[in-house]
Amino acid sequence: MTELVSRCVVMGGAPSCEGNVTPAAEFNIWVDPEAARKVFLSGLTIEMVGWQLSRYDAVVSDDEIAKIFALKTPLSEFAIGCNKVAREAYFTQTGERGISLPDPIAMAILLHPELCTRSTEHYVEIETTSELTRGMTVVDRLNVSKDSRNETVWGEARRQAKQAKICWELDVPEWKALLSASLTYRDEGFLYS
Numbered sequence: 001m002t003e004l005v006s007r008c009v010v011m012g013g014a015p016s017c018e019g020n021v022t023p024a025a026e027f028n029i030w031v032d033p034e035a036a037r038k039v040f041l042s043g044l045t046i047e048m049v050g051w052q053l054s055r056y057d058a059v060v061s062d063d064e065i066a067k068i069f070a071l072k073t074p075l076s077e078f079a080i081g082c083n084k085v086a087r088e089a090y091f092t093q094t095g096e097r098g099i100s101l102p103d104p105i106a107m108a109i110l111l112h113p114e115l116c117t118r119s120t121e122h123y124v125e126i127e128t129t130s131e132l133t134r135g136m137t138v139v140d141r142l143n144v145s146k147d148s149r150n151e152t153v154w155g156e157a158r159r160q161a162k163q164a165k166i167c168w169e170l171d172v173p174e175w176k177a178l179l180s181a182s183l184t185y186r187d188e189g190f191l192y193s
Contacts, residue, residue: 002043011106012036013050013124013137015166020093022135026051029126030135037126041157046164047116048124048137049106057172058105059090059098064176068183076183101179108178109167115178118169123157139166 012028013036019025029036040046060068065087069080080099087099094100109115123145127136145154 005044007047007110008039008044009047009049009106009110010036010039011049011103013048014052015048015050015124015137015139015168016052017136018052019136020051022133024127024133025135026137029137033126033128033135036135036137037128040124040126040164041160043160043162045162046124047109047119048164048166049102049109049116050137050166051102053167053170054100054102054105055094055096058170058175059096059100060176060179061098065099068180071184073184079183104179105170105175108175109170112174112178115171115175116167116169117171119165119167121163121165123154123161124164124166125154125157139164 012026014020014024014026014029017024019030021027021030025033065080068076070076083099083101090100091097105115120141122143123140125138125140127133127138130136140154144150145158
């Protein structure tokens, strides 16, 4: 049945091992690593959009938040209002101001694949048992899983899974332009400033 799914874009994981719920794990994978592992081992063509893509320049800054809110559309007001707690949590967690939007970034990459400007393909395993690293997305960036010493741990992934496409870099200016355009919607159509 996996052949019926052309793309599976997953917002989840921390391929550079910088988690947002533990030092090693991103929330979406951490909350149910057993399910995530089944998905990654399913044979689906997976595109992994990790949490790291929603940080730094991709964060909607305080100035950008003010501009979005000034649009005074139902969508712009909703987008800012519903992310009030997320905005505060992001600052508490990282010390960075703004709103981190990992889910909209993943959706944008689904709709506009060219937003992912650098990606590579690797086997991915999900840690399900360790208290220290539960939910960690372990990315075989150096292709060492094929080494016979790793057969016990990586054999299932190499036999069942396809290599996942890991998005490492995002076209941030285009992502923000798409976000802004999507929030300018009014009943009479789209308005561009």
